[in-house]
Amino acid sequence: MNRNMKNRLFYISIGLAVTICSLILLFLFGIIIWNGLPAISLDFLTNSSTNFGADGGIVYQIFGSILLILFAALICLPIALGTAIYKSEYLKNEILHKILNTLIYSLNGIPSIIFGIFGLIFFVNLLNMGISWIVGSIILSIMILPTVTLSTYQAINSIPTVYRESSSALGLNKWQVIVQVLLPQGFHGAVTGLLIGIARAIGETAPIMFIATAFSGVELPSSFLEPVSTLPTHILALAQQATNPVALQNAWGASLVLVMLVIIFSISALFIRLRHQSISKS
Amino acid sequence: MLGSTNNIGKYYVYGSTLISAFIVFLIFSILLVNSWEAVTTIGLDLFNLNWNPATREFGIWSMLFGTLVVTFIALLIAVPLGVATAIFTSEILPSTYRIVVKSLLELLAGIPSIIFGLIGIAFFSIWIQNIFDLQSGRTILTAGILLSIMILPTIITLTDDAFNNIPSKYRETAKGLGLYKYEIIKEVLLPIAKPDLKGAILLAFGRALGETMAVMLVIGSIDKIPDPIYNWLSPGQTITSKLGREIAETSFGSVHFSAMIFMGLLLFIIVLILTIISQNSLKSNGRLYE
Numbered sequence: 001m002n003r004n005m006k007n008r009l010f011y012i013s014i015g016l017a018v019t020i021c022s023l024i025l026l027f028l029f030g031i032i033i034w035n036g037l038p039a040i041s042l043d044f045l046t047n048s049s050t051n052f053g054a055d056g057g058i059v060y061q062i063f064g065s066i067l068l069i070l071f072a073a074l075i076c077l078p079i080a081l082g083t084a085i086y087k088s089e090y091l092k093n094e095i096l097h098k099i100l101n102t103l104i105y106s107l108n109g110i111p112s113i114i115f116g117i118f119g120l121i122f123f124v125n126l127l128n129m130g131i132s133w134i135v136g137s138i139i140l141s142i143m144i145l146p147t148v149t150l151s152t153y154q155a156i157n158s159i160p161t162v163y164r165e166s167s168s169a170l171g172l173n174k175w176q177v178i179v180q181v182l183l184p185q186g187f188h189g190a191v192t193g194l195l196i197g198i199a200r201a202i203g204e205t206a207p208i209m210f211i212a213t214a215f216s217g218v219e220l221p222s223s224f225l226e227p228v229s230t231l232p233t234h235i236l237a238l239a240q241q242a243t244n245p246v247a248l249q250n251a252w253g254a255s256l257v258l259v260m261l262v263i264i265f266s267i268s269a270l271f272i273r274l275r276h277q278s279i280s281k282s
Numbered sequence: 283m284l285g286s287t288n289n290i291g292k293y294y295v296y297g298s299t300l301i302s303a304f305i306v307f308l309i310f311s312i313l314l315v316n317s318w319e320a321v322t323t324i325g326l327d328l329f330n331l332n333w334n335p336a337t338r339e340f341g342i343w344s345m346l347f348g349t350l351v352v353t354f355i356a357l358l359i360a361v362p363l364g365v366a367t368a369i370f371t372s373e374i375l376p377s378t379y380r381i382v383v384k385s386l387l388e389l390l391a392g393i394p395s396i397i398f399g400l401i402g403i404a405f406f407s408i409w410i411q412n413i414f415d416l417q418s419g420r421t422i423l424t425a426g427i428l429l430s431i432m433i434l435p436t437i438i439t440l441t442d443d444a445f446n447n448i449p450s451k452y453r454e455t456a457k458g459l460g461l462y463k464y465e466i467i468k469e470v471l472l473p474i475a476k477p478d479l480k481g482a483i484l485l486a487f488g489r490a491l492g493e494t495m496a497v498m499l500v501i502g503s504i505d506k507i508p509d510p511i512y513n514w515l516s517p518g519q520t521i522t523s524k525l526g527r528e529i530a531e532t533s534f535g536s537v538h539f540s541a542m543i544f545m546g547l548l549l550f551i552i553v554l555i556l557t558i559i560s561q562n563s564l565k566s567n568g569r570l571y572e
Contacts, residue, residue, distance in 0.1 A: 003462055003464075003465070006462070006464055007462040007464040007465075009464075010467075013366060014366050014369055014370050017362070017363050017366030017370070018366070018370045020363060021363060021364075021367045025386060025390055028390065028393065029389075031401060031405070032393075032397065035404075079302060082294050082298025082299060083298050085295045086298070089295075090292070090296075099303075102558060102561070103302070103303050105557055106306050106557055107302075107305060107306050108557070109556070109557030110550065110553065111491065111493070111494070111550070111553055112494060113492065113494040113546070114309065114313070114492070114549065115309075117542075117543065118308075118312055120534075121312050121313075121534070122312050145302060145305070149302065173288045174288060174291075174292075175288040175290075175291035175292070178291065200392075203392075203394025203395070204394070205394070206395075206494040206495055209526070210530040232396045235396050235397065235400060236396055236399070239399060239403055239499060248404065255397045255400055258394060258397065259393060259394075259397065262392045262394065263392065266389070266392055
C-alpha cells in the first residue's frame with residue numbers, strides 16, 4: 001500500500017468516526033426534544049403529580065430540584081471562597097500546594113454514588129438526620145466544591161501582583177486587600193464555578209436518591225428535615241414503569257425540562273466567562 | 283480593630299481549607315469503618331462467586347467482573363471513535379468552527395446520566411433485543427454501548443486539547459519535509475500528545491467505573507458471571523448498579539450492609555488511584571475534567 005492510499009484510508013476512517021459521532025449527537029438531542037415537547041404544557045409545568053407520577057405535572061419536582069441546588073450553592077460558596085483565597089494568597093509551600101491540589105482533584109473524581117453512600121451512613125444514620133432535603137443539599141455542595149474552588153482560585157490568582165502591591169502600599173492590611181481589591185475582581189470566578197457546578201448537580205440522581213428524596217406524595221417541605229421530590233428521581237421512578245405509555249411520556253417531558261435547566265445554567269456560566277474575558281482584554 | 287479582622291479572615295480561610303481537605307479523609311474513613319465488619323467476619327470469602335444474603339454469602343466477584351467488562355466495552359468503542367473525532371476537530375476542521383464543536387460537546391457532556399438511562403431503556407435495550415433476538419435487551423453489552431456514548435465527550439475534549447496544545451511549528455516542519463497529513467499525525471503529533479492521551483483515557487476509565495444511573499437501568503441486575511464468560515449478551519451486575527439497587531433496602535449495621543460498603547470502598551480506591559495518575563499525566567494544570 002503506497003503512502004497516498006494510506007492517507008486516503010486515514011481520511012475515510014476519520015470521516016466515518018465523525019459521522020458516527022454527529023449522528024449520535026443528533027439522535028440524542030432529537031429524541032429528547034421529539035419525545036419531550038408533546039408532553040410539555042402549562043398544565044404539566046404547574047400541576048402536582050398524581051397516581052405515582054404517571055399522571056399530572058411536575059411542579060413540585062421542579063421546586064425540589066431548585067431548592068436542593070440553591071442550598072447546595074449557599075453551603076458551598078463560603079467554603080470554596082475561603083479555600084480559594086487560602087490557596088491563592090496564603091499558601092506559599094510548594095509541597096502543601098501539591099497535596100491540596102491532589103485532594104481537590106480526588107474529591108472531584110469520586111463517583112457520585114459514593115457520595116450517596118457517604119451521606120446515607122454519615123448524615124442519615126450517624127447524625128440521625130433522616131431522609132431530608134438538607135442532607136441532599138450538603139452532599140451536592142460537597143460534590144460541586146472542587147469546581148467552585150478551582151474556578152474562584154483561577155480568577156483570584158490571575159489578578160496581577162501590582163494590584164496587591166499598590167493596595168498594600170496604601171496601608172491596607174492583607175485581609176483588606178483581599179476583601180476590597182481581590183474579591184471584587186475575582187468574584188466572577190466563583191459565580192462561573194457555581195453555575196457550572198449547579199448545572200452538573202441538578203441532574204445528579206445517584207447521590208440523592210436514598211438520602212434526600214421520596215418518589216411520590218411529596219409536596220412543599222415544611223422543615224429542613226423532610227424529603228422532597230426532584231426531577232431526576234422522578235424520571236428514575238417513571239423509567240422503571242416503562243410499560244405505561246403515559247408515565248413514559250411524563251418521563252420524557254421531565255427530561256426535557258431537566259435538560260433545559262442544565263443548558264440555562266451552562267450558558268449563563270459561558271456568558272459570564274466571556275464577558276469578563278472581553279473586559280480584561282480591552 | 284483592623285488587626286482583628288485580619289486575624290478573623292485568616293482563621294476563616296484556614297478553616298474552610300481544612301474542611302475542604304478533610305472531606306476526602308472523612309469519606310474514606312467512613313467507608314473503611316463501615317466495611318470493617320464484612321472484612322473481619324467474611325474475610326477472603328468476599329471474593330467468592332455467589333452473593334446471597336439469605337445464606338450469608340457475600341461474594342463480590344461477579345459485580346467486580348461486570349464493572350470491568352462494561353467499562354472495557356465502553357472504552358473499546360469510545361477510545362477509537364473519540365480520538366479519531368478529536369483529530370478531525372483539531373487538525374482538519376478550520377479553527378473558527380472549533381468553538382461550535384466544543385459547545386456541542388459541552389451540551390452532550392451536560393446531559394444527566396438518568397436521561398441516558400431513559401434513552402437506554404426506551405431505545406437501546408429494545409434494539410439489542412430485536413437485533414440479537416433475545417428475551418430481554420437489558421444486557422452487559424447494552425450497558426457498555428450506553429456508557430461509551432457517555433464518556434465520548436470526555437475523550438474528545440481532552441484529546442482535542444492535547445493536539446491543540448502542540449505548537450504549529452511541528453506541523454509546518456513536517457509538512458515542509460513533504461509528509462502526508464496521515465504521516466504528520468502518526469509520526470509527529472501522536473508521540474507528543476501521548477501523555478495527555480493516556481491521562482484522558484485513564485480519566486474516562488475512572489468516570490466509566492463510577493457511572494451509576496444509566497448502567498443500573500439497562501444492565502439487567504443479575505448477580506452472575508455470564509456463561510460462557512464472553513457472552514456479553516446476558517444480564518449482569520456492576521458495583522454501582524448493585525449499590526444503587528440494594529443499599530436502600532439493606533438495614534444499617536448488618537453484615538449485608540457492610541459488604542455493600544466494602545464494594546463501595548473498593549470502587550472508591552480504584553477510581554481515586556486512576557484520578558491521581560491521570561491528573562499527573564495531563565499537563566495543562568488548574569482545570570477540572572468532568
